[in-house]
Amino acid sequence: MRPRITVLMDLPESNAPHRATVAALAHAIGSRRVDVDVVPTDADVVLGASVVIGPGSPYRDPERAEEVIRSARELGLPLVGT
Amino acid sequence: MLVEHARNVMGIADATHAEYGRPGTAVVTALACSLVDAEIEVMFTPGSRLAACYGRASALERTTCSYGLEPAFGHLASEGGLSVAATAAAGDVRAVERPDHPFFVATLYQPQLSSTRERPHPIWTAFVDAVLA
Numbered sequence: 191m192r193p194r195i196t197v198l199m200d201l202p203e204s205n206a207p208h209r210a211t212v213a214a215l216a217h218a219i220g221s222r223r224v225d226v227d228v229v230p231t232d233a234d235v236v237l238g239a240s241v242v243i244g245p246g247s248p249y250r251d252p253e254r255a256e257e258v259i260r261s262a263r264e265l266g267l268p269l270v271g272t
Numbered sequence: 273m274l275v276e277h278a279r280n281v282m283g284i285a286d287a288t289h290a291e292y293g294r295p296g297t298a299v300v301t302a303l304a305c306s307l308v309d310a311e312i313e314v315m316f317t318p319g320s321r322l323a324a325c326y327g328r329a330s331a332l333e334r335t336t337c338s339y340g341l342e343p344a345f346g347h348l349a350s351e352g353g354l355s356v357a358a359t360a361a362a363g364d365v366r367a368v369e370r371p372d373h374p375f376f377v378a379t380l381y382q383p384q385l386s387s388t389r390e391r392p393h394p395i396w397t398a399f400v401d402a403v404l405a
Contacts, residue, residue: 193403207336207382214384218396224403240403243273245336245382248291252275259276268375268402270395271273272382 194225196237199244207245231255243271273378281352299345306338314358314366321369322357325394335381375402
């Protein structure tokens with residue numbers, strides 16, 4: 191299965207930092223096979239095994255963001271937050 | 273990420289981010305001088321993951337941050353398995369990382385704003401390398 195990176199971010203696509211975050215990931219991935227999805231903090235979906243905590247606080251659901259960070263820390267999942 | 277660290281690692285159960293206006297111990301507070309749409313020089317801690325990512329001692333980075341680690345809680349950035357990865361000119365913490373974790377990096381600047389297709393940003397490249405490791 192292809193690795194999947196979830197970007198936890200509430201900013202709309204019209205927001206420049208939103209677009210820059212997705213673009214920077216695409217630049218770094220290049221031709222490698224990695225899926226990326228952008229998920230708002232208050233969406234009830236299963237996250238990928240790697241997480242980006244996107245810019246744009248305050249988050250709609252800060253408790254969910256904190257839980258995601260805690261899981262990544264405790265389980266050793268790659269995480270970057272900007 | 274600093275609030276999660278403060279609450280769940282350092283035992284400050286009521287740690288908060290001042291932006292939310294909730295009661296508790298604000299460990300992340302408004303910067304004395306906002307860095308929204310600013311360019312800052314960040315200096316990497318020798319031996320840190322970030323220093324290895326960049327392959328140099330400092331870099332200019334763009335930021336949209338108006339909040340940062342409350343100075344009275346500066347020690348949180350270097351306790352409980354967290355370490356300071358980068359600072360700004362005044363010694364302010366600008367990035368932290370967990371050396372004992374496969375890849376756990378938080379920046380108080382936005383490296384995505386200086387990434388280009390021709391020159392992917394080293395933090396994002398290192399992150400994707402870790403995802404594929």
